[in-house]
Amino acid sequence: MTSKREAVLDAVRALIAGALPNAEVKRNLAKPERIPPGGLVVIRDGDPGEPEVTLSPVSYLYTHRIAVEIAAFESATLTREQVLDGMLGAIGAAIAADRRLGGLADWIEAEAPVSDDAETQGALPARTAEFAIVAVYATADPLT
Numbered sequence: 001m002t003s004k005r006e007a008v009l010d011a012v013r014a015l016i017a018g019a020l021p022n023a024e025v026k027r028n029l030a031k032p033e034r035i036p037p038g039g040l041v042v043i044r045d046g047d048p049g050e051p052e053v054t055l056s057p058v059s060y061l062y063t064h065r066i067a068v069e070i071a072a073f074e075s076a077t078l079t080r081e082q083v084l085d086g087m088l089g090a091i092g093a094a095i096a097a098d099r100r101l102g103g104l105a106d107w108i109e110a111e112a113p114v115s116d117d118a119e120t121q122g123a124l125p126a127r128t129a130e131f132a133i134v135a136v137y138a139t140a141d142p143l144t
Contacts, residue, residue: 004104004139005048005064011101012066012108012133013043019094020087023070032071035118035126039072039087046132051142060139065111065132071118073126080127081115088113088129095133105137 002010009027017025022038029042044067051060070087074080095110113131 001144003144004137005062008064008101008104008135008137009043009045009066011104012135015094015098015101016041016043016068016091019090023072023087035071035073037073039070039083041087042069043067044069058140060142061106062135062137062139064135064137066135067130067132068110069128069130070113071126071128073124080125084115084127084129088131101135105135107136109134 013025013027017023020039020041023041024036024038025041025043026032027043028045032040032042046064046066048062048064051062053060068091070084072080072083072087075083078086092110095108099105099107099109101108111132111134113129115127115129118126118128
């Protein structure tokens, strides 16, 4: 049986992959070696934080910050800032369309991104953004 935490992380990955069909979406990628033409998204497990605990029945309510990193190059018609902005907008629209992750979470929302340049020797500079998706969900046991 998959834990609630893993199910939420898998659902966030699927949500982003559905929003960005041309991007490569990975989970916990150690060190990206290349950015594919459609962009790269790395989802990190993040921190579920300390849960709020209620009794009768016992329930652990988590506010889980799931880290997301995005990298993109410019296209033939768009600057790298425009490409990145389009990717962020698509993720935002997907979140707004399914705030409950198909019933797995009580609520999800994205925090504002922080963007920067990513330069690699011998390659065009890419644009990156980092943000968190905050998922609120409850489980009967912290390990399941």
